[in-house]
Amino acid sequence: MSSLKTAFFCQNCGTHYPKWLGQCGSCKEWNTLVEEIIENPKKKSLGLSKSQTSSKPIKVTEIDTSNNPRLNLKDEELNRVLGGGVVPGSLILIGGEPGIGKSTLLLQISLLLNIRVLYVSGEESQQQIKRRADRINSNSESCFVLNETNVEKIIQHVNSIKPELIIIDSVQTLQTDTIDSSPGSVSQIKESTSHFLKYAKKTHLPVIMVGHITKDGGIAGPKILEHMVDVVLHFEGDRNHIYRILRSKKNRFGSTAEIGIYEMLSDGLKQVNNPSELLLSDNKEPLSGNAISATIEGIRPIMIEIQALVSTAVYGTPQRSTTGFNSKRLNMLLAVLEKKAGFNLGTKDVFLNITGGIKIEDPAIDLAVIAAILSSNINIPVPKGICFAAEIGLSGELRNISKIDQRINEAEKLGFKFLIVSKATKISKVPKKIKILQYSRIEDLIKNLFKERG
Ligand code: TYD
Ligand code: MG
Numbered sequence: 001m002s003s004l005k006t007a008f009f010c011q012n013c014g015t016h017y018p019k020w021l022g023q024c025g026s027c028k029e030w031n032t033l034v035e036e037i038i039e040n041p042k043k044k045s046l047g048l049s050k051s052q053t054s055s056k057p058i059k060v061t062e063i064d065t066s067n068n069p070r071l072n073l074k075d076e077e078l079n080r081v082l083g084g085g086v087v088p089g090s091l092i093l094i095g096g097e098p099g100i101g102k103s104t105l106l107l108q109i110s111l112l113l114n115i116r117v118l119y120v121s122g123e124e125s126q127q128q129i130k131r132r133a134d135r136i137n138s139n140s141e142s143c144f145v146l147n148e149t150n151v152e153k154i155i156q157h158v159n160s161i162k163p164e165l166i167i168i169d170s171v172q173t174l175q176t177d178t179i180d181s182s183p184g185s186v187s188q189i190k191e192s193t194s195h196f197l198k199y200a201k202k203t204h205l206p207v208i209m210v211g212h213i214t215k216d217g218g219i220a221g222p223k224i225l226e227h228m229v230d231v232v233l234h235f236e237g238d239r240n241h242i243y244r245i246l247r248s249k250k251n252r253f254g255s256t257a258e259i260g261i262y263e264m265l266s267d268g269l270k271q272v273n274n275p276s277e278l279l280l281s282d283n284k285e286p287l288s289g290n291a292i293s294a295t296i297e298g299i300r301p302i303m304i305e306i307q308a309l310v311s312t313a314v315y316g317t318p319q320r321s322t323t324g325f326n327s328k329r330l331n332m333l334l335a336v337l338e339k340k341a342g343f344n345l346g347t348k349d350v351f352l353n354i355t356g357g358i359k360i361e362d363p364a365i366d367l368a369v370i371a372a373i374l375s376s377n378i379n380i381p382v383p384k385g386i387c388f389a390a391e392i393g394l395s396g397e398l399r400n401i402s403k404i405d406q407r408i409n410e411a412e413k414l415g416f417k418f419l420i421v422s423k424a425t426k427i428s429k430v431p432k433k434i435k436i437l438q439y440s441r442i443e444d445l446i447k448n449l450f451k452e453r454g
Contacts, residue, residue: 006179006187008033011222034222035187037179068204071165074112077262077271078105081233081246083254086165089204090253091197093171093226094246095211095219096235101244101264102210104132105235106167108268111138118163122149122173122183136268149183151176151192155199163205168196170210172220189221193228226250237264238323238357243279244269245358247298259298276303276414279356286384289376293368294389294407294419295360301403301410303387304360308372309351318347324354325369333369333392340396341446343377363391364401367420370442371449380450385417390425396442398422408434420445 007016011034013027023030070085079085086092096102103124110117111133117140121129126145133139144161148154151174158166168174174192175183182188193209200207209229211219219225219232226232230252237244246260261272272278280292280303289308294301306325313319322330330352337343350373354360368388375382389407391399400422401407408427411419412434421427423440430436439445 005038006035007038009036035179035181035185037187037191071115071206073109075109075271076273077246077260078109081248081258081260082231083251083258086206086208087230087253088206089200090206090230091193091200091228092206092208092231092233093211093219093229094208094233094235095213097213097239099239100235100237101262101269102235103169104136104264105246105262105269106169106208106210107132108136108138110143110165110167111136111140113165114140114142115164116162117143117165117167118146118158118161119143119167119169120146120148120154120157121169122147123169135266138268149173149175151195155195158199158205166196166200166205166207168207168209170212171225172212184220186222189225190228193225197228236359241357243272243356243358245297255299257298259300261300275300276410279304279358280414281305281355286381288379288381289372291368291371291375291382292387292416293360293365294387294411294416295362295365296403296406297358297360297362299403299406301406302358303410303414303416304358304365304368305355306365306368306372307353307355308369308376310345310348310373310376313347313349318345319349319351321350322352324357324359325352325365329366330369332394333366334373336392336394336396336442337370337373341442343374345373345377348377362401363399364389364407366390366392367398367445371420371445374446374449378450382449385415386420386449387411387416387418388420390420390422390439392442398424398439398441398445400424400426405429408436420449 007018008020009016010024010032012029012032015024015026020033024032068088070087072085073079094102110119126147129145146157171189171193172184175188176192176195179187179191196207214220232250234247234249235244242263244262244264248256261275262269263272291306293304293306295304320327320330334345338345367390371382371388389401391401393399404425408431412431416434418435418437420437423438427436
């Protein structure tokens with residue numbers, strides 16, 4: 001590999017250096033230097049250069065897409081998140097915390113499909129993969145398992161097995177001969193991905209790759225990885241709970257608003273088609289500290305239960321702890337309650353849980369959080385049959401939220417009697433079975449909530 005020329009490029013300003021440095025001499029940023037190939041005589045051996053010259057400009061009206069339809073993955077949730085199946089020749093990246101179930105999900109679909117699939121793992125042995133297959137009680141004559149990390153060798157096997165789908169677990173274990181650095185390094189990840197990208201585009205084979213994530217939740221490796229691939233999915237959830245959400249962060253062939261919901265059971269991941277029913281606990285009697293929010297995740301309405309516990313602080317500094325909810329947002333809501341509603345929460349511990357360990361990004365959850373906190377604070381349950389959907393502003397006002405009709409439908413379907421929203425929310429069609437209560441400030445909620453009868 002002595003004929004290979006590499007240099008270190010600053011990812012911030014683009015200056016290049018022959019040797020690695022901690023700080024870029026030009027823009028003074030730290031840790032931005034990354035090794036990249038500048039001259040690569042070996043590249044031709046992959047046979048990729050031909051394909052680049054073979055493409056001729058053609059009229060957009062003449063491009064034929066009819067003979068390569070999307071591949072149906074036989075998993076409704078995944079198909080939906082991808083925008084209706086896998087587009088031929090696309091490169092899909094799935095990121096997620098360790099142990100969340102990325103490998104399980106991909107093995108499951110590999111075994112479910114009755115087309116040839118090559119499942120390449122650099123993380124687990126063939127025996128381990130077989131054991132996992134036994135655990136999820138699934139088997140397939142057309143799924144091939146390969147233990148390999150070298151890109152060139154993987155491509156050789158792909159050429160001989162001729163699969164219709166390639167799965168790579170994970171991109172961080174890949175290593176290509178065209179570059180010297182160790183697997184997992186920025187340049188290895190980038191080069192290996194770019195080989196698969198070219199291969200996928202040339203052969204119209206779809207490739208699904210697993211990506212590890214960093215402490216901050218981004219995909220480990222260069223940012224450019226996410227730009228290179230066609231689809232970026234995130235598999236998230238709390239490892240101690242059974243629910244998992246598959247979100248799309250980028251999709252060149254569909255909407256990023258769709259989400260997929262799964263349950264991790266002892267025999268693999270099961271699709272969840274009716275999330276609201278599962279996420280609401282079936283308490284006959286209402287409990288203090290619980291409130292239900294009509295949220296929208298992606299484009300799916302989900303009724304979700306919020307549990308709050310407010311108790312007198314034992315230690316000097318009150319504790320705030322949240323699961324599935326942004327703790328900064330909680331602090332803001334507590335400050336609003338303190339200022340606008342005269343609640344002295346500064347001396348109280350506040351714990352907040354979203355059932356199922358699901359992380360909700362919808363701001364409409366605010367009002368239910370406030371209701372749960374108030375209810376726990378006075379130890380009186382929120383009356384049965386009430387749900388909430390409004391964002392809270394800094395001056396304690398209830399703010400308008402989107403997609404109100406879908407929220408009303410879902411709440412009505414699940415038998416709720418009242419939905420509390422902001423005065424600013426326009427209700428175009430008055431629903432029959434559910435009453436919409438509209439308040440403008442949280443003071444109105446405090447005055448009326450614990451008097452409403454469900
Ligand atoms: P895994 O798919 O290995 O996660 P990742 O590839 O994202 O690191 O999932 C491992 C976890 O899932 C592990 O803690 C065990 C659990 N699990 C189940 O609960 N049920 C199952 O059927 C399987 C296969 C795994
Ligand atoms: Mg794994």
